[in-house]
Amino acid sequence: MLGISEEALEDGEVAIYMENSLNLESEVRLFEAAETDDLLEFQKDGVQYRYMLEANLAAELLEGAKGSGPLAKAERVLHYAIYDA
Numbered sequence: 001m002l003g004i005s006e007e008a009l010e011d012g013e014v015a016i017y018m019e020n021s022l023n024l025e026s027e028v029r030l031f032e033a034a035e036t037d038d039l040l041e042f043q044k045d046g047v048q049y050r051y052m053l054e055a056n057l058a059a060e061l062l063e064g065a066k067g068s069g070p071l072a073k074a075e076r077v078l079h080y081a082i083y084d085a
Contacts, residue, residue: 008032012056017042017049022082024074030055053081 008014013033018026029049036042040051052058058077065073 004030004032008034012054014055016052016055016058016081018052020048020050022050022052022078024071024078028052053077 004014014030015033015036015038017029017031017036019029020026031049035044036049036051042049057080061077061080062073065076068076
């Protein structure tokens with residue numbers, strides 16, 4: 001699944017990173033902790049990535065947003081990442 005091991009997902013070792021900055025227009029990518037050394041920012045293949053949130057926490061936030069549209073869900077997770085995490 002997306003180059004992420006199921007074991008890493010189950011262990012909470014997967015984080016969401018955004019290209020360049022934390023905003024709704026940024027591309028999103030999942031990385032295992034071993035690949036990022038838990039850095040808040042890092043570069044890979046010439047692209048700068050910024051830490052957003054742990055994937056398991058984002059999943060919990062999305063569970064609480066059932067019935068919301070995709071944009072509202074994205075805004076909820078991004079708001080949490082910026083202001084509450």
